[in-house]
Each structure stands twice: as C-alpha cells, then as structure tokens.
Amino acid sequence: MSLNHVRRGSGEPLVLVHGIGSQWRIWEPVLDALARDFDVLAIDLPGFGHSPHDGTGPSVEDQAVRVVRFFEEAGIELPHVAGNSMGGAIALELARMGAVRSATAVSPAGFWTPRERRFCQESLQLSRKLLAGIAPVLPALLRSPAGRTALLRQLVWRPWLMDGEAALDHMDLLTKAPAFDACCAAFADYTFHDAEQLSGVPVTIAWGDYDLLLLTRQRERARRVLPGARHVPLPGCGHAPFSDDPELLASVLRSGAHSAA
Template identity: 45%
Template sequence: MSATVSFKVASAQGEQSVTLSYTRRGSGEPLLLLHGIGHHRQAWEPVIPALAAERDVIAVDLPGCGDSPALPDGMAHDLPTMSTVLQALFGALEIERPHVAGNSLGGLLALDLARAQLVRSVTALSPAGFWNEAERRYAFTVLSTMRQIARRLPPPVVERLARPALGRTLLTSTIYARPGRRSPEAVVAETLALGPGPGVLRDAALRPDRAVHRRHRGHAGHRGVGQPGPAAHPPPGRARQGRDPPGPAGAAARLRPRPDERRPGAGGPGGSRRQPLTHPGGQRTFQGLPS
C-alpha cells in the first residue's frame, strides 16, 4: 500500500516542505530502493516480495517522479539537493543508515549517500554519471525524446500500443532489455509517468559529467570512485553496469541478501555502459569513496 510522508528540508530559501510517495513492506534491516530518472518506484515490484522476506523494504518515488510532487520552487533537482532530501527522508521514516539499492539516477544518488557515509551498504546498478561527453549526450537525447513522445501520446493510444509485445517494445525498449515480457499495465504506467517529467531532465547541475567527478575526486590526484581514498572507508557496496538496462526483475537473485554478504542489487535509463566498479581485490565492490 502506498503512503506519503512530508518533512522539512533546509535550503538557501530557508526550510522547505517536501512530500514523497513510497511503499513499505517486510521487516528486518531497512533497505531503500531508488529508481532511475523519469521512472517510478513500481520498477522494483518484481523483486520486492523476495527482499521483504528479509528486509524492511522502502521503495520511494523520487521528487517529481511517479506520485511524488516536484521539489518546491527555488530547490534544484541537483545531486546535492537530492541527497539532502533523501537524508531528511531517513529521519522522517525513522530509519538510520539504511542499505540502499539504486538504478541509473538512483545508483548515482546511492553512491553519493555512501560518500557521505549515510548508509550501511550500497548496490548501484547501471549508475548514471560514469560516461564521457558522447555517452552523456546520447543518454540525455534518448531520455528527452522518450519524454516528448510520452507527453504527445494520448493515454488511449498508449494503452492500445501496450497490448501487443511489439508495441511494448516500441514504448520501452530503451528501458528494458526484454520489454515484451512487461505487462501492458506496467508499460502504460511507466510511459505516462515519464510524460510530466521532473526538473531533473533540464537541470544541468545534475549532469554527472560535472557532478560525479567533482564530488568523488580523490585527495591526491583524480582517483576514480572504485579506488580507495586514504581517509575514507564507507560501507561496502556493489556497482553493476552493462546493457542499459536488464531491468530489476532480472536482478532478484543478486538483490536477495546472503549470510556472508549483507548487500542488497538492480538496471535503468541513463546508466553507463562501462565496466563495473571494482575493489582492488577484484570483487565487484567499491570501497573508500573519497570524502
């Protein structure tokens, strides 16, 4: 069952009220699920039952996405602001240092929360931001085009297109590796959710070619995110990258916690196609994000 929570967030204009929509299921250590840009929390539905068996699972609609309203006027949908909002959400939901799994934009936000040592662990799937200029332009062009198409298609047309597998492929092939397997209802909801669009698509400050490398720069030179900084040791995590995206449903086994690895897992629009971030030991983890 969905719910909403409102809380205050500090900004340059003073405290502002922010409202977010979310679902919460299961019990155990808290696990926050963050979707990709222009998407919504329902992307995680295929894996939530498995996760809720061992975790207090919270899937949230990011500001301006799904059922969550955009941030108040004067608050940018940029990386520092979004991370501040999520930190305030922790307090509003009375959770302390949750595990976080993020896809695409959600993966970028999860990594930034880890940099600030606000989480227990992170799983970042196709995290946004680890791209060159050509890849960034491609990602934003695709996202902007998808948004324009979604805004121009009347809902009855979207519903008709979503009935056959070919139509679902046309609507969501840039989001899912196998869009024909998605239900018509899910494809309709995802397409309509993209239409209104949050401010993030037009907010250059969130473009990670500027944001990520500046915020995760090493103390001595320009270390990558996967390389250890001399004084920072945030929680363990995992970053998976590949075709954008395989979709959360394909990650259920990776997301399910194991006794020897209490880390959650997931994919989404705008993620990088580069190799996974790796710990120097060779495992698919990152550690030591510079502060």
C-alpha cells in the first residue's frame, strides 16, 4: 500500500517529508507556490498522518528506505527531496543513498549533542501528553491566536499566523500517531555522520533563527559538519517554519532544488 500523499503541479518531481508527529499538511502554506515549478508530492510517513503503520522500522535509515519505495510506487526517479526535522534527516539519508537529485533539510535532526537530543525527545513526549490531556478544550484553544501561541511556540515562531483548523488537525493527528513513540525512542541511535558520502548530491540546510526544539545553535554544527552544503538562515522563523514565512520557505526550497542544475 502506498503512503498517503497529495500531488500537485508539474515539472521535475519534488517530494516533501514531514517531521515526527506531523503530516503532509505542514507543507500546505508553500505547496501552491512550489507546484508552479515542480510535480510536488507531500507524503505522510508510515504511522503518521493518514498513512497506516506498515511495519517500517522506526529509525531514520529505515524510513529513508521506505521513502525510496514510495518513489517506485509513485513512478518517479531521482526526485528532489525536502524534509523538516526528522524528515530533514531522512532527506539527508536519501542523499547518502544516491536516491535523490537534491536534498533540502529544514532544521534537520541529527546534529545534536546527547543532551540536546534528550531535550528534544523529552519535549516532544511531554507536549504529546499535554495535548492528549487537554483534548476536550483543544479545539477552542487552537482556534484562538492566543491559544495557538501558548501551545505551539516551541515549534512555530508565529503560531498566530497558522490556520486554526489546520493547527487542530495537526495536533489531533500528533496525539494519535501510532509510530510516534518508537520513532522518538530511535533518535537515541541517530547522529548525522560521514558527510563525505553526500558529496555527489547538492545539499541545502536551512534553519530558523528561533528554533526552540532543535536549538538554533545546532545549525553552526551542521555548517562545520557539512561545509560543502548551502547553508541558509531563516530570520523570523521557528522549527517548523512554513507558516512563519511561506514566501521565504518556498524560495529556499525552490532554489535548493534548482541548485541541482
């Protein structure tokens, strides 16, 4: 069974991969802009969004292998790929495998210290428990700009700009994602490594100035580890920055793919 996904536009294929607990709709603020230049496929990873858990392992590497299988299911070869957070790490692993034409990673996981990784894991687990615990009042909170700001600031720097119904859908699917716990635990075994193996693929790393989950200082570590990549700061943006500044993000993703030319 193929992964749940949406497909828009025409041109060279560009596959979008979300982060842990998220879904394809996290990319919605930039989809139409990207679809003017690309055949865009935004996917739900197995066990997230509306994709069933299909037995894919929880590691970043296992998920990268599953995404390659999705390429075959969708009838595309050597697409461009962009990913956010865990999806950013998957994008870099796809580049390592030589399975993509270019890779753009937005706040990718894997450039952490052990302490920063534990902070990420514990923050995500706590947020999920909190959201599940306040489920009866969650719709009212997330439909309010003030409520979105209180609940989502660690992930989105300008939560009041998010669509309330989209935010509610995101948080509802986060609390229900069957793959969440195993994927979060698997972070303990993942750190980005062997940068030279990506040398044949154009790589862009973009990081928000206000990332409160994979802390912004990690982008300097990524710059040292991947000196041959294109490194782009995202002013005024948080960890999942697509609603923070859709125009900027669409431009970064577009230029990341065009760098393969």
